[in-house]
Amino acid sequence: MIHTEKQAAPFLYSLDENLEKVKRELGNSTDLVTRQVRLEAVDQMQVGILYTEGLVDKNMISGFMESLMLHARKEDFPVEANPLMLMKDFLLTIGGVEEVYDFDHLYDAILTGDTVILVDGYSYGFIANTKQWEDRGVQETSVQTVVRGSREAFSENLRTNTALVRRRINNRNLWLETMQIGDMTQTKVAMMYIKGVVQESVVTEVRERLGQITIDGILESGNIEEMIQDHTFTPFPTIYNTERPDSVAAGLLEGRVAILVDGTPIVLLVPAVFVQFFQSSEDYYMRADFGILRILRLISFFIALLAPSLYVAVTTFHQEMLQTNLIMSIAAQREGVPFPAAIEALLMEFTFEMLREAGVRMPRAVGSAISIVGALVLGEAAVQAGLVSPATVIVVSITAITSFVFPSFSMSIPIRLLRFGVIALAASFGLIGVFVGMIALCIHLCTLRSFGVPYMAPLAPVNLADQKDTLIRLPIWMMHTRPHFLRQKNSVRERKSKI
Amino acid sequence: MILVALFGIGDAILYVPSLTATAAKQDAWISALIGWGEGFLLTYLYVSLSMRYPNKSIFQYSAEILGKWLGKAVAVLFISYFFIDASLMLMEIGDFVTTQIMQETPIEIILVLFLVIIVMGVRSGPEAFSRVSELLFPYFLLLFFILIAFISPQIKIENVKPVLAHGLAPVFGGNFRYAGYLLETVIMIVIFPLVKRPARAAKAYILGILLANFFLTIITAVAILVLGADITVLLAYPSYTLAQKISIGNFFERIEVLMAVIWFITLFVKITICYYATNIGIAYTLGLRDYRHLTLPLGMIMIVVALTTMPNRPYFDSFVSDIWMPYSLTYGLFLPVLLLSVGALRKKPVC
Numbered sequence: 001m002i003h004t005e006k007q008a009a010p011f012l013y014s015l016d017e018n019l020e021k022v023k024r025e026l027g028n029s030t031d032l033v034t035r036q037v038r039l040e041a042v043d044q045m046q047v048g049i050l051y052t053e054g055l056v057d058k059n060m061i062s063g064f065m066e067s068l069m070l071h072a073r074k075e076d077f078p079v080e081a082n083p084l085m086l087m088k089d090f091l092l093t094i095g096g097v098e099e100v101y102d103f104d105h106l107y108d109a110i111l112t113g114d115t116v117i118l119v120d121g122y123s124y125g126f127i128a129n130t131k132q133w134e135d136r137g138v139q140e141t142s143v144q145t146v147v148r149g150s151r152e153a154f155s156e157n158l159r160t161n162t163a164l165v166r167r168r169i170n171n172r173n174l175w176l177e178t179m180q181i182g183d184m185t186q187t188k189v190a191m192m193y194i195k196g197v198v199q200e201s202v203v204t205e206v207r208e209r210l211g212q213i214t215i216d217g218i219l220e221s222g223n224i225e226e227m228i229q230d231h232t233f234t235p236f237p238t239i240y241n242t243e244r245p246d247s248v249a250a251g252l253l254e255g256r257v258a259i260l261v262d263g264t265p266i267v268l269l270v271p272a273v274f275v276q277f278f279q280s281s282e283d284y285y286m287r288a289d290f291g292i293l294r295i296l297r298l299i300s301f302f303i304a305l306l307a308p309s310l311y312v313a314v315t316t317f318h319q320e321m322l323q324t325n326l327i328m329s330i331a332a333q334r335e336g337v338p339f340p341a342a343i344e345a346l347l348m349e350f351t352f353e354m355l356r357e358a359g360v361r362m363p364r365a366v367g368s369a370i371s372i373v374g375a376l377v378l379g380e381a382a383v384q385a386g387l388v389s390p391a392t393v394i395v396v397s398i399t400a401i402t403s404f405v406f407p408s409f410s411m412s413i414p415i416r417l418l419r420f421g422v423i424a425l426a427a428s429f430g431l432i433g434v435f436v437g438m439i440a441l442c443i444h445l446c447t448l449r450s451f452g453v454p455y456m457a458p459l460a461p462v463n464l465a466d467q468k469d470t471l472i473r474l475p476i477w478m479m480h481t482r483p484h485f486l487r488q489k490n491s492v493r494e495r496k497s498k499i
Numbered sequence: 500m501i502l503v504a505l506f507g508i509g510d511a512i513l514y515v516p517s518l519t520a521t522a523a524k525q526d527a528w529i530s531a532l533i534g535w536g537e538g539f540l541l542t543y544l545y546v547s548l549s550m551r552y553p554n555k556s557i558f559q560y561s562a563e564i565l566g567k568w569l570g571k572a573v574a575v576l577f578i579s580y581f582f583i584d585a586s587l588m589l590m591e592i593g594d595f596v597t598t599q600i601m602q603e604t605p606i607e608i609i610l611v612l613f614l615v616i617i618v619m620g621v622r623s624g625p626e627a628f629s630r631v632s633e634l635l636f637p638y639f640l641l642l643f644f645i646l647i648a649f650i651s652p653q654i655k656i657e658n659v660k661p662v663l664a665h666g667l668a669p670v671f672g673g674n675f676r677y678a679g680y681l682l683e684t685v686i687m688i689v690i691f692p693l694v695k696r697p698a699r700a701a702k703a704y705i706l707g708i709l710l711a712n713f714f715l716t717i718i719t720a721v722a723i724l725v726l727g728a729d730i731t732v733l734l735a736y737p738s739y740t741l742a743q744k745i746s747i748g749n750f751f752e753r754i755e756v757l758m759a760v761i762w763f764i765t766l767f768v769k770i771t772i773c774y775y776a777t778n779i780g781i782a783y784t785l786g787l788r789d790y791r792h793l794t795l796p797l798g799m800i801m802i803v804v805a806l807t808t809m810p811n812r813p814y815f816d817s818f819v820s821d822i823w824m825p826y827s828l829t830y831g832l833f834l835p836v837l838l839l840s841v842g843a844l845r846k847k848p849v850c
Contacts, residue, residue: 317601318600318756321754321756429601429604429608429609429612430600430601431600431756431759432596432600432601432609432612433612435760435763436612436613436615436616439616439620439631439635439763439767440615440616440619442631442634442635443616443619443620443623443627443628443631444619445634446623446627446628446630446631446634447623447624447627454630456630456634459633459634460630460631460633460634461630461633462633
């Protein structure tokens with residue numbers, strides 16, 4: 001936590017000099033507040049109070065200043081006793097008070113929202129925990145929405161976030177470790193796990209990887225994710241992220257480790273597996289037959305990945321596979337189109353991706369413009385202009401819809417990337433190319449690991465018991481065990497009921 | 500188990516019906532049934548050989564049994580067998596694709612394309628490609644049963660009659676060719692020591708072979724039931740033609756590409772294992788630390804070998820039906836029996 005190379009500098013005895021030094025070293029920053037008061041009760045003792053405006057609870061500060069100046073009586077401070085210790089015990093009616101001996105700790109304290117109290121003639125002071133700042137508060141989920149289930153989302157405040165998880169798991173085995181990462185930003189990063197459920201080696205691994213990060217700043221959990229993930233050169237996310245406290249709680253109960261980062265509502269869960277990105281927390285709240293929707297999502301995955309390339313392959317190389325009427329109508333549509341199917345598909349996919357990107361980045365005020373123009377370039381007008389065939393428009397639209405099906409946004413990125421690669425393969429080698437691409441994808445997926453867990457578990461390696469909660473979800477009373485691929489110590493989720 | 504099953508099915512699924520039917524005519528399915536017993540016996544042989552030397556590869560214990568030089572010679576023979584098998588199958592893919600699916604594409608391109616994924620699979624290690632096979636197995640099952648279900652309306656039971664019209668001799672003749680494919684499963688012996696628990700591996704080995712036999716018997720029987728013995732003999736790829744005949748409600752037509760996908764899946768698994776076996780064999784014989792350096796140069800050699808050994812289709816056909824069986828017999832039966840018996844003579848059984 002030391003951001004200067006120097007040795008920790010101890011305090012001087014003179015309060016004035018101490019305050020001067022602090023002001024000088026913080027560059028006379030205008031949000032630093034230093035106040036000096038004289039204590040009537042304790043022999044006209046000079047007391048200095050330092051804090052950063054905006055990071056502290058002003059009521060709390062005025063509260064203890066009041067108690068220092070008004071309620072302190074002479075008889076509470078016998079001459080022979082150390083007045084500072086008495087001050088700490090009697091007067092500071094605040095939760096966390098600790099002593100501080102050097103300037104480095106002082107800077108850390110006042111810059112994170114604590115208040116430092118220094119006394120003239122003594123080379124140490126107190127840190128009082130007065131942190132409070134404006135935040136967004138707990139709001140509704142905006143990315144991972146559900147029809148049924150909790151609507152709370154994480155916020156930017158680490159304390160609020162840990163509290164949200166703790167409220168769901170009231171157990172003394174829910175452990176929390178905090179560390180500070182980022183030489184400049186000193187961002188608080190917390191690991192949460194359930195002792196006795198989680199596999200110890202995963203916890204150690206996470207702790208080690210977090211400890212190895214040396215970077216100047218962590219601004220979002222994405223920074224952490226990139227530093228600790230197993231594989232960088234893969235389009236697939238090997239760390240799960242969520243904004244839902246109930247997803248995190250469920251992950252902890254399964255034996256995962258949650259990584260919470262101060263300043264972001266996105267929480268990381270490790271280890272992550274492929275199928276996890278097709279599961280929504282709602283799957284567990286609705287009745288079990290709702291879980292069949294996961295198969296729908298998996299089909300959407302394949303459609304989103306393959307639809308344009310299959311279209312290209314079939315229309316360019318394998319016309320005989322289609323029924324005669326169908327191929328006739330497609331050929332008729334394509335008659336006036338100047339491009340080969342591959343170029344056409346690439347063009348439309350590209351347009352769609354650009355529209356999507358524009359839609360996300362655009363200021364809300366001009367939002368309606370993009371939808372009007374978008375409908376033109378991706379629709380009837382493009383067809384009438386003779387640039388694309390209606391079949392291509394339909395294929396691209398299906399792809400677009402299916403790529404929004406996944407509950408987790410991070411899974412749609414690899415699909416968007418790989419889609420273009422598969423189109424290129426289809427355009428050059430037809431279905432053989434698509435097949436080769438898919439096998440290569442399988443090989444790639446099977447080599448991935450996330451914190452020691454094979455990424456494709458429980459599909460490969462197969463675990464039959466885990467299939468209860470993979471592509472379908474069986475009723476909760478049938479799922480007696482936690483997912484085995486996480487190799488927890490205690491895998492029994494549900495005691496056998498005697499009904 | 501899945502790995503073994505997919506391996507056993509391998510390229511056989513396209514060729515077996517025609518090969519066995521050549522000799523056994525309408526009784527080819529009986530030949531395939533006999534294969535169950537043979538498969539079991541052969542696998543039992545391989546398993547008992549592997550179990551005697553747990554955690555050691557065939558290259559290691561052949562040297563142990565036969566002495567250093569003789570053992571190395573046997574290892575080199577095995578390696579050549581694996582390598583030739585791998586290039587043969589690569590050529591089968593190229594031949595199939597260029598004759599049946601994409602006539603205009605040069606065969607070299609197809610070979611390179613497939614070689615890329617095979618090398619990729621081998622480089623990622625045995626653990627990864629066995630997971631790939633686990634991942635692909637459900638799709639294989641699904642496609643296989645779709646195929647069988649859709650073709651079932653066209654089954655004519657008259658096609659298998661008369662049963663055993665020419666006695667048992669042709670049945671065994673057909674079985675002789677069928678066994679050629681079973682003997683190739685000797686390659687799995689290389690994978691065996693990688694499994695942590697030998698007892699489970701042994702079970703999986705045997706079950707996998709039986710499963711492979713199950714699928715092969717079904718496809719042989721269905722091919723004969725639908726196409727009739729005479730046509731099955733004439734066709735190069737009877738199973739593929741089988742899929743072409745599917746016609747449900749005039750809509751599900753010409754879905755033979757499903758069959759091609761089945762075949763590609765099984766063949767991919769098989770070539771990858773063969774190629775892996777070649778690589779670790781060479782790496783072991785030459786004392787290399789990592790077999791991965793070999794994958795790329797060997798792959799290039801493999802393409803050339805594939806192109807030169809199989810100049811054309813009739814050559815390939817005669818090679819497979821006349822030479823392949825005795826050739827496989829050397830490695831699939833003779834050498835393992837030799838190793839097992841010499842090993843038993845030289846020292847008392849371990850257990």
